[in-house]
Amino acid sequence: MSEKPSISSFEALFDANPLSMIIVQDLTKIVYCNKTFIDVFGYSLEDVQKMEILDFVHKDDIILIKDRQKILLEGGEPERRFTMRFIHKDGSIMLTQVTGDNIIFNGKPARIIISANISAEPLINQSPELVNALLDALTHHTELGFWVDDLDDHTMYINDRLCEVLGYTFDEIKDKSVTDFLHPVSQETYHQSIENRKEGTPTSSYELVLIDRLGRPNTFRVIGSTLYDSNSQPMASVGFFANIEPMKKLSAIVSTLNKYALYSRYKDLSTFWNKVLDDILGIFYSDHGMVFLDSEILAKKGEFGFNFSPTEILEDLTKKGDIVSYIDTDCSHFFDSAQSVILATMFLNQQPAGFILIGSEIDNLYLPQDVDLFMTFANQITMNYEHHFLYIESEEEREYVSILLDILSHDFLNANTSVHGYLELLDQGLDTQNIDKFKEFLSRSINVVERSERILQTVQQLTKIQKERKAKRTLPLRPILENAIELQKTMFYPRKIDVTFECPKKKVNVIAGDLLQNVFENVINNAVKYTEEQDVKLDIKCVSVEIEELKLIEIRFTDYGMGIPDDIKPRFFKRLTRGDHRFQEGSGLGLYLASVILDTYNGEIRFSNRVPDDHKKGTVVIVQIPEG
Amino acid sequence: MVSIFIIDDEEAIRYLYQEGLTIEGHQIIGNAQNGQQAIENIERMKSYPDVIILDHRxxxxxGIETLKELRKNKIASKSKILFVTADPTIREEASNLGVSLFIQKPFSILKLAKLITNLFS
Incomplete structure (x- = not known):
């Protein structure tokens, strides 16, 4: 190359062109070549500078070039587009589609030759051995998998990349067919593609799931075609396999997160999490799964081992500070046939509050990138859930606060009106009223003031309970219960409260907060109030119970009092309403508060009769709290 | 002497009306704990009260629902309605239904008794 193009922008433009370009003057002399030419044909710039055009041409095509040169010399114009073979620096033949045009270069006539490498096309006319060799060369450094089958579905060729993804050597695959690796979900697609090919209408692109050596499914986007022999007879089928498994998982995760972005669309927590779990199990080809959150199993798929304790698992994760645990060995304690399990910690209010688990009977099912993806999913879905749940909760709370304010303003104004009125009447009739009227007005005023106090105390307690959810922790049950009993005994003195306390385990822990003692005090207080006799008998019994695999401590308070009629029992736990008669009557507020407190612990309170079908023989108050 | 019918769900308030308004010489001719009970009671009366003291909540x-029904069925249409509430936002709605006085809680029972006297003087 003796002369450089005079305009630098021209060079830059040609260098950026994906097609190979050379400029020839005086028929054979190369005066310019672009960067693509160097890259495609493997020669260095120094090589090109020393060579003539015919030095690159395959010997069988030299005559073709000479014929074209002759036409040009005679002032004619040869066919503009033609096919010829160039020789790569390593000696291999490269078939190119060439376009030639006359141009003026550096003020002199020149010929520009633009060529495109079409080497892959002649594969269709070559023997399988040559095809294999060429494909090896073509796909050696590619991320694409490449699989060639003969017409009997036997593997003729599979490149290194595909062998690597599937975890087999070529020797292990060569006598098998694609069908031996097909996941059941892809059977129909694959056989349909074979049928289409036989009918002459091949499916050009489809998705296949293949099982790798470890039993893991891998999704590929396959572009398939047919190879023909020199007689135009079908010789083999060929498929490019792009591994889209990570992309597919990521896309499915994003779509699942979008789908479940609004928790409020679902009727309850369990429906929401069961749908989430179903989707996530599908994405990771898993058959076992569990969502354990806020002391509750919210969703479960598959049977778990008898000794499997979600509470202990969460404690373990919390202790270790693990966000995710990837377990592929020794995980049989989750479920009998467990070979692969991933657990991701779920956080509520930035505290570990549960986990989402998926597992399978397939060994080493999850790749490290799956674990990362799963962790991201668990984190994000919990955040989605938390945000929307908090929003709904705050809306409910806002409404409830408005009701409480309303109760306060309405009942207080009513109370003030009454007391103000009675005082006016007392003042007015100080000299004339009889003493009985005086007593009546005073007694009524005291009642109204007491009701106001009850309202204030209740609202004050409810304000404290709002913070209780965050104060939850593992607490020893016994001392709290004993303190509550002692306090109530002192409060009701000189009435005697005879308590029998039965608890099989010496140390019982519960997950609760600071107001737990308040719950017990309210329950005992109620039992005493509903006992007419001076001496009160109360039996307290603690037992462990398991409800839907959630371990709870059940505390049963049995009194021998006058009992509560069955139709009144539910009223005790109803939310406060405007003009609530519990304020006027002064009864039941304690148990209502107890139920609100227990609700924050995911616990429960309910009544039953001590003697079935006879409410007059006393009441059993049953309190359930998650075991700590 | 003004005849008065009291509608209020709170016993302490009903008692207050009873005691406070009679000092001024008014006569309490009936009472009810809610609007439904009031309509039934008033409907049965041979002569309607001069004043109906109607609590809202x-x-x-x-109160508003009761008033609407009284108006719709033309019950006690000549009675003066004293509408009592702690909620000032419903004043307009109550006025549109033709209440004679809008009384906001808390109020003085003695002043209310005088107010009723003045209303008829």
Missing amino acids: MPIKN
């Missing part, structure tokens, strides 16, 4: 049927 009550179970079953509130």
Whole structure:
């Protein structure tokens, strides 16, 4: 190359062109070549500078070039587009589609030759051995998998990349067919593609799931075609396999997160999490799964081992500070046939509050990138859930606060009106009223003031309970219960409260907060109030119970009092309403508060009769709290 | 002497009306704990009261609903309605239904008794 193009922008433009370009003057002399030419044909710039055009041409095509040169010399114009073979620096033949045009270069006539490498096309006319060799060369450094089958579905060729993804050597695959690796979900697609090919209408692109050596499914986007022999007879089928498994998982995760972005669309927590779990199990080809959150199993798929304790698992994760645990060995304690399990910690209010688990009977099912993806999913879905749940909760709370304010303003104004009125009447009739009227007005005023106090105390307690959810922790049950009993005994003195306390385990822990003692005090207080006799008998019994695999401590308070009629029992736990008669009557507020407190612990309170079908023989108050 | 019918769900308030308004010489001719009960009672009366003291917030049927029904069925249309509430936002709605006085809680029972006297003097 003796002369450089005079305009630098021209060079830059040609260098950026994906097609190979050379400029020839005086028929054979190369005066310019672009960067693509160097890259495609493997020669260095120094090589090109020393060579003539015919030095690159395959010997069988030299005559073709000479014929074209002759036409040009005679002032004619040869066919503009033609096919010829160039020789790569390593000696291999490269078939190119060439376009030639006359141009003026550096003020002199020149010929520009633009060529495109079409080497892959002649594969269709070559023997399988040559095809294999060429494909090896073509796909050696590619991320694409490449699989060639003969017409009997036997593997003729599979490149290194595909062998690597599937975890087999070529020797292990060569006598098998694609069908031996097909996941059941892809059977129909694959056989349909074979049928289409036989009918002459091949499916050009489809998705296949293949099982790798470890039993893991891998999704590929396959572009398939047919190879023909020199007689135009079908010789083999060929498929490019792009591994889209990570992309597919990521896309499915994003779509699942979008789908479940609004928790409020679902009727309850369990429906929401069961749908989430179903989707996530599908994405990771898993058959076992569990969502354990806020002391509750919210969703479960598959049977778990008898000794499997979600509470202990969460404690373990919390202790270790693990966000995710990837377990592929020794995980049989989750479920009998467990070979692969991933657990991701779920956080509520930035505290570990549960986990989402998926597992399978397939060994080493999850790749490290799956674990990362799963962790991201668990984190994000919990955040989605938390945000929307908090929003709904705050809306409910806002409404409830408005009701409480309303109760306060309405009942207080009513109370003030009454007391103000009675005082006016007392003042007015100080000299004339009889003493009985005086007593009546005073007694009524005291009642109204007491009701106001009850309202204030209740609202004050409810304000404290709002913070209780965050104060939850593992607490020893016994001392709290004993303190509550002692306090109530002192409060009701000189009435005697005879308590029998039965608890099989010496140390019982519960997950609760600071107001737990308040719950017990309210329950005992109620039992005493509903006992007419001076001496009160109360039996307290603690037992462990398991409800839907959630371990709870059940505390049963049995009194021998006058009992509560069955139709009144539910009223005790109803939310406060405007003009609530519990304020006027002064009864039941304690148990209502107890139920609100227990609700924050995911616990429960309910009544039953001590003697079935006879409410007059006393009441059993049953309190359930998650075991700590 | 003004005849008065009291509608209020709170016993303490009803008692207050009873004691406070009679000092001024008014006569309490009936009472009810909610709007529904009031309509039934008033409907049965041979002569309607001069004044109906109607509380707004009550179970079953509130003050506005009661008033609407009284108006619709032309019950006690000549009685003066004293509408009592702690909620000032419903003043306009109550006025549109033709209440004679809008009384906001808390109020003085003695002043209310005098007010009723003045209303008829």
